[in-house]
């Protein structure tokens with residue numbers, strides 16, 4: 260629908276905004292599949308809150324967007340990037356989990372007629388945490404978060420959902436609780452492309468957070484790699500091979516879990532454990548200083564409850 264797209268383009272250029280609009284640079288993964296690689300650091304004003312990866316899949320029957328971004332402005336920028344590649348309309352947006360950077364652009368895509376889908380546990384967490392996420396983003400991103408509002412998925416799925424768009428089969432899979440309770444991956448069986456969401460971090464240190472499950476994460480990771488993807492778009496980090504994903508995500512999780520279990524068995528308390536565990540092998544990963552100790556603290560409490 261070129262006329263509708265032209266109208267959208269007009270709306271984007273009409274307001275008198277001083278700063279030039281945000282431009283995203285999608286990288287091709289395979290033909291008609293693209294990733295937008297976010298900043299490796301934390302969310303900041305400077306990076307527009309875009310510190311996670313987005314993507315899109317172009318088919319003859321419309322486009323499926325993977326993650327809508329942290330704000331209305333990022334969502335609009337993603338749409339502009341898509342219109343550089345195709346005139347196909349956006350049919351679907353998948354939110355790979357409930358963290359703001361994956362779904363706070365939903366309002367924009369819903370306003371142009373897209374369906375929004377997420378795993379049912381992710382959708383429940385959005386209801387629970389969305390308002391607080393939005394307030395903290397408005398504080399951090401100031402005018403860059405203008406017009407951002409919460410729009411929840413209009414469709415949820417339990418464990419798997421297939422979406423057929425033209426000749427392209429797209430599978431949405433929940434492989435168990437991992438980084439959060441509601442993580443999903445997008446799997447393209449013919450192209451062997453995996454949008455892994457936060458099941459996989461590369462290049463930067465992963466974050467262990469209260470709404471996740473580190474034991475489940477390792478199991479979900481293994482299920483994802485059992486699909487034998489040829490191309491992996493991590494949730495955070497550059498396009499990765501299976502061995503890079505294993506090195507930066509699985510090896511870290513298993514190492515930390517082993518060390519913490521040993522510490523608990525020895526009777527070390529949490530503070531001692533943070534001091535004693537040597538994580539230097541992962542020091543090269545971005546965000547190490549910010550997250551390494553925090554990860555031990557969170558995982559220690561989780562393992563005590565297992």
Ligand SMILES: [Zn+2]
Nearest residue numbers: 311358457494
């Ligand atoms: Zn994330």
